[in-house]
Amino acid sequence: MARISGVDIPKSKRGVIGLTYLYGIGKSLSKTILxxxxxxxxxxxxxxxxxxxxxxxKYISDxxxxxxxxxxxxxxxxxxxxxxxxxxxxxxxxxxxxxxQKTKNNCRTKKGRRKTVANKKKATK
Numbered sequence: 001m002a003r004i005s006g007v008d009i010p011k012s013k014r015g016v017i018g019l020t021y022l023y024g025i026g027k028s029l030s031k032t033i034l035x036x037x038x039x040x041x042x043x044x045x046x047x048x049x050x051x052x053x054x055x056x057x058k059y060i061s062d063x064x065x066x067x068x069x070x071x072x073x074x075x076x077x078x079x080x081x082x083x084x085x086x087x088x089x090x091x092x093x094x095x096x097x098x099x100x101q102k103t104k105n106n107c108r109t110k111k112g113r114r115k116t117v118a119n120k121k122k123a124t125k
Contacts, residue, residue: 002045002053004060005067011046018045019056024066033059 002009002018009018019030034041037055039048048056060066065073081089091098097107108114 002048002056004053004057007067009045011044013045014041015039015043015045015048016041022060022066024064024070025060029064033064 001011004019004022007022009021011018015034016027016030019025019033020027025033031041033056037052037059039052039056078089078092082093083089088098095110095112096103097110101107103111
């Protein structure tokens, strides 16, 4: 089993798909990685040699931010936007969608579960 930066890559998958299990690597970037390391993208992960795995590790560590480093950079960017008080930062602070979506009916994943607001009861005489 190939292990790259703390993540086990499934050995039954093709190389292009297997690399996408790393946070920060998509399909196009995994194709670029395998092309630069000169490995066939249709080759299964279990057929990779130790030398090929070490070449992939070296290329990723030298050229690409992945996993914890990328997550922390993203969180710092969000915190910076919130600190300077720009529009996107205020939307982050209020837990609302950031990119112009309507909020009357949808955006439940960002706002969370519905909070029912009860009607005021009329006083009886």
